[in-house]
Amino acid sequence: MKILSMLAVALSLSASGAAAADNRVVLVTLDGLRWQEVFRGADPVVAEDPTFVEDRKAVKAAYLDPADRKAALTPFLHEVVAKQGVLIGDRDHGSCARVTNDQWFSYPGYNEILTGRPDPAIKSNDPTPNANVTVLEWLNRQPAFKGKVMAFTSWNVFPAIINSARSGVPVDDGMTTPKPRNAFEAALGRMQAQTPRIWPTVRFDVFTHNYALEALKRDKPKVVYISYGETDDFAHEGHYGLTLDAARRTDGFLRELWTTLQADKAYAGKTTLIVTTDHGRGAGVKQGDWKGHGKGLWPNSDETWIAVIGPGVKAGVSKTSECAGADQVAATALTALGVDWRAFDAKAGAPLDIFKAPAN
């Protein structure tokens, strides 16, 4: 015990000092998962509405009957991240997070998260190569990170958002099967190709997750971006039960990621996990308001949440002095890496005030 805790002190000292260049970040987004579900758990009115839930008995048992509904839906976020790290956006308790762009849908949201500021010129989800440089591209041009930045996404617009042709950041979006390097990847590729594709532009998250996990184990990238998509697509289709299942499954993915990182000496004690969403969803009282998002038609769909856990992050922070913005995520990631965010973009949103040491 004593030796282990001394080792932990030595590791954390080196992480804040000379070894800062070896800090790592895993940035994850869950498309369009509302703060209402994250902090309140399943909505009992929607979950008992036969329009939106087929197996109401199962949904009730899984998500409504437990005394702590939020922990029943996203246990890792509440039991681990909120205690050891930061979970921001609970508007019922004076916390707040939002996107600062004026569109409230995916491409503008991901652009804001990855570049540190909204771009009013982005007004559609068309796969137009991004004119803006993401933090992933910028890092991939720094000698310390070159070739060590990777992205795994469920949505096939990310090669455009990250501009992989220009940035050189590899983006695995599931549209092709990567060349397998071991038996597991061969099986994964076969199953991905043999699985029904129910959305033309979005693969199931299980494949995104497992390809990312395998890359973490084998390639040891320093910066990884993972974008899960099911929480948005099932919601658009009005399947509330499947949306809840997707949220709980993805929370399990986060736990598996974090556990894997902590068991790997390339990552343990020097990796920060940042989790957020590209937009919220409607929050009105009309039936089905939770299904959509976008400014104008879906009020409140700019409302989001942000979670961060890592060696330099204060434990138990649940709010920031001002409403946290998606434009602060890029600078937060850079600060976690020990990199001066102003060198990336001095006009980007500042890092979230969640670090033990003053932000650099």
Ligand SMILES: [Zn+2]
């Ligand atoms: Zn959507």
